[in-house]
Amino acid sequence: MRLLVAGATGQLGAGLLETMGEAGCTMIPLLRVPEPGRRTAGRLRPPDPALVGEPVRGDVRVHRWGLDEAAVRRLADEADAVVNLAGQTNWAGRGSDIYATHVLGAEHGYLLARELTALSGRRIPYLYAGSVYAAGGAVGAVAEQPYPRRADRTVYEQAKLLAERRLTALAGEDSPLLILRLCALVGNSATGRTLRRNSLYMLADRWDDLPGGVLPAMPAARVDALPRDVAARTLLRAVRRLAGLPGTEALICHLGLGETAPSVRGLLDAAFTADPERFRRAPRVVSASARQIVWTSQNAHRFLPLTPTAHNALIGLRYVGLDRVFDRSRLAALLGGGLPEAGLGLLAGLLFGPPRRPDAVAAGGSMARFPG
Structure with missing residues (x-):
């Protein structure tokens, strides 16, 4: 199966490159045309x-993803599916x-x-690739x-919601449509490799920096x-x-651990x-109401001079x-069983274990940047 993939240089795109061989698939990546002043708009490093x-070079923000007539006709012969993983993951970015x-x-x-x-x-x-977080609060x-x-x-959640609504209004019997709402993504379950240490x-990484x-x-x-x-x-x-x-209707599924x-x-x-020496103090969770968490994450920037990183971190709360x-019954029906799994020990090890490679750590970041 040959997939035209937008957003191939992101975290989930890296996951696809790691697993497409065993699934018998090939990726045709849509790479964004570099913006002025930038040498490249993203690099692919497939294991094979x-x-x-x-x-193909293009831009999801414009008609036909910026592809010319020749590229579209080529893809009509080659592509078996279109997968859109592209996302703007700066939650505090411009609307x-x-x-x-x-x-x-x-x-x-x-x-x-x-058209294909x-x-x-x-x-x-x-x-x-939608987002479970379009659910808001x-x-x-x-x-x-x-x-x-x-x-x-x-703003990010509202955009994801509007995208879903636009797609469901367009859905027709000619091209099957799946809106796959993603949960948070972390690194590879076997190697621990991640695109960047964010989210x-x-x-x-910043547990000891949390106030108190x-x-x-x-x-x-x-x-x-x-x-x-x-x-x-x-x-x-x-x-x-x-x-x-x-x-002819759009199918909506949650891709996550659910219950x-x-x-x-x-x-x-x-x-x-597993590693008590990693923390200066034992982790402590303080109970708060949903209203307190949602209001603070949505409105604190109106009253405090927050950096983009701090603003993203508050949204991430x-x-x-x-x-x-997030229910997964429709996903189970689509797949015929075999829902995705990840144990507590695996997630804790991936998140709190040391980086497996020095170049896996990106400078800066915040608690933000879940998948687009």
Whole structure:
């Protein structure tokens, strides 16, 4: 199976490159045209160059993803599916940039898949990598259904929601559509390699920098995260199943641990038990209400002079501090069973263990930067 992939240089893209060979797949990467003053817009380092076909250059923010007529006709012959992993992951970034990448990128990708379907005479499915965090400040059980309106979404979350709505309005029987809402992603489950130490890694790397050494969270808050290779294997299984789906409606699934996600307290306890010397003090979670966490993460920048890193970190509190379970029943039905798994010990080891390679550590960062 040959997949046209936008966002191939991100964390999940790295996971795809690590797992495509065993799945019998090949990637045709859409690489962004370098912006003025930048030598490159992203590099691919596949473990096996045979996994990557001839790249195409484009931009998800424009019509046809910026591809010319010749490129589109080539892809009509070569591509079996279109996968959109592209994302603007700076939660505190400009709203126009976030909107263009997520909303316009989602729409342009689906219209491209429909054009490839018409040219090739084959049903070319489209998979869009959404985000479970488009749920905003919702707590409790979160269903694999269109999210309702809420007033507590961040700009990033609102853009992800608008992308979903735009796609469901466009869905038709010519190109099957799957919105795969992603949880947080961490490094490879076997090697520990990660694209950069951001996201949940900041909970580990900067634990001792937290004021008072405490983390505000609901009493039963969960951390829903998957190693990138585990997520990639599940995504590839989903793409294979997607092409044969009947019907005209968009399918929405949650890609995460769901009801098996560990609690934030359990994760910290496991890390402290495995390596107590890593912490200057024992990890301590202070109970807070959902309203307190959501309001602070959404509004603190209006009253405090926050750096972009600090602003992102505050937004990230809601992604580890809320008590909610993302349902996976539709994902189970799509896959025919075999839901993704990641044990508490594995997640604690990946997050709180030392970097396996010095070049795995990126300078700066924040608790932000979950997958786009």
